[in-house]
Amino acid sequence: MRLWTDAAWLAGRWQREVLLEVDGAGRWSRIEAGRACPPDARRLPGAVLPPLVNAHSHAFQRAMAGLAERREQDQDDFWSWRDAMYGVALRITPDELRGLATRLYRELLGGGYTQVVEFHYLQHRQDGRPYEDELAMAWALVDAARDAGIGLTLLPVLYAHQGFGKRGLREDQRRFKTDADWVWRACQRLRQAGVNAGVALHSLRAAHAADVDALLARVGDAELPIHIHAAEQTAEVDDCLRLLGQRPVQWLAPRLDPRWQLVHATHLLPDEIEAIARSGAGVVLCPGTEANLGDGLPPLAACLQAGIPLTLGSDSQVTREWREELRWLEYTQRLLVRQRNVCAKPPAEPSSAARLFEAMQAGSARAAGLADWGLRVGARADWLVLDPDAEGLEHVALERLLDALVFASRGPCFSEVGVAGRVVLEG
The missing domain is CATH 2.30.40.10 (Urease, subunit C, domain 1)
Structure with a gap:
């Protein structure tokens, strides 16, 4: 053609x-x-x-986009939003997920994404028991991507604990329960079925040190993407420092290589940015969701300057097009430093839009486990x-x-x- x-x-x-x-x-x-x-x-x-790769998606959260925008109590933050999200996660069936994800993936195509990376942790029946085929929810996402016509990278997620120093899951997290063996078995089955798949660790609060190392031992030197939520919330950073003696990215740094993608990476110190850059790992930014959840502002200028591979994600699906995500990235930086065209780099790169767009292009293939983009x-x-x-x-x-x-x-x-x-x- x-x-x-x-x-x-x-x-x-x-x-x-x-x-x-x-x-x-x-x-x-x-x-x-x-x-x-x-x-x-x-x-x-x-x-x-x-187009761009959407490097971080939770398709089931499309069901609550726009429905968590009222404050019914004195305090409303990421953690109260998370409790509401668990309520949605406890109800969705595989058939409902397929329909919901098909609609979402068509919206993402209209927003300029042609590959979506699903950070997939909604695995089991509503009561927590495995489906007869333990990948029933994963196959629903595979079918949805085929129905919509979008490319898919599927990441089964290791989700074993409720928090730092707290073993096991809460009752309202029962559908998420996995370990290293489960995740690696799921990844292998998906790849054998022709699905582009990698692995993910939900976070250091949900995958403790032994879980991380167990999964990495199974992955070995296999060339596939490894994603993790990292340093999204200040409470997460503080708890990690208190329990592990290091901040999340400091703890992860010796394990990082170009297969890794750190999702959010909102709260980074200069030495952490240098460590990420040296490792070749990438950072997935989700500015619409990060703003919606009150996460904070990532050190975007420093990440660009360090040459860290960047990509975008729609995450909670409150925004579903990359032009809005790029606008959020640039505008929040302008508000932070009270200047304009912060992401431009004259004289070679005078356009903020072009520099950000090219940065996301450069990170897209590796984040999705593709050879080129x-x-x-x-x-x-x-x-x-x-x-x-x-x-x-x-x-x-x-x-x-x-x-x-x-x-x-x-x-x-x-x-x-x-x-x-x-x-x-x-x-």
Whole structure:
């Protein structure tokens, strides 16, 4: 299949008259700028962007998005929100999860994501007993991704304890219970079924030191993604320091390598940022959720400066498009330092939107356990076509189009979304 566009975002900049060829395996086999449109190519109706990976999703939490925005008591924070979330988690069946996730994944496609990484810890029946097939909830997510047409990376999660120094789970966490053997067995079964799968540890409060090391012993040197929530809340950092004598990222640092992704990493010290950068590990930022939960602001400028691979996640699903996440990242930094275009790096990178977008492109493949990503020969043939008539994009010059998309557009903005050489969303 041959596609042609007036303009495409290639190698960090807009390039004109671009021919894109897709091979029989749904991968880019040829991408060339400065080419007239061949007679056998399909002319795309707008400028083309590479999509992004959504590197952190809890699909079942889509059921409560917008329904936890009232304060019924004196204190409302992450921990009270978590209790409400457990109530939702205790009710969802595999069939309901499939329907809910299918709807969510279509929304994510419309938001510019074509691969979703599911941090999957909702495993068992409502009473905590295993399903006849212990992966029933995982297969529901696999089916949902297929139904929606989005790429999926599935991470079964090790979730064994209720907190630092507290062994076992609370009664309202009963559906989450796993150990290293369970997670590794689930990962192997998923991969044998052709599912792109890795592993995850919920957090150091839910996976204690022995659990972490047990899972790492089973993974060995296998090349697959390893994700963990880390340093999201100050209470988590304080408890870790009190029980383990180190902050979460300090404790994790000797174990980190390029397979690891630290989700949130909101509360980092300079030496922790240096340790992450040295290890090659990535950081997954979820600015919409982090703002919604009152987590705090990540040290974004320092992470960019250190060259840490970054990606975005929709997490609790209160936001479901990457342009809004990038806007949150830049705007919160502006409020923090009371300056503008904080994420830009002139003179080479004067656009905040472009620098953030490129940073997320660079981290996407590894976070999802893929060999390559983007508008690059050999990568999966995924694309986004910008609607030139979308609100905020009308009559914007090409060199400012990405800026307008992130900071000035509203409503639907993609007229077409392609995954693996096939149009999965249009109109």
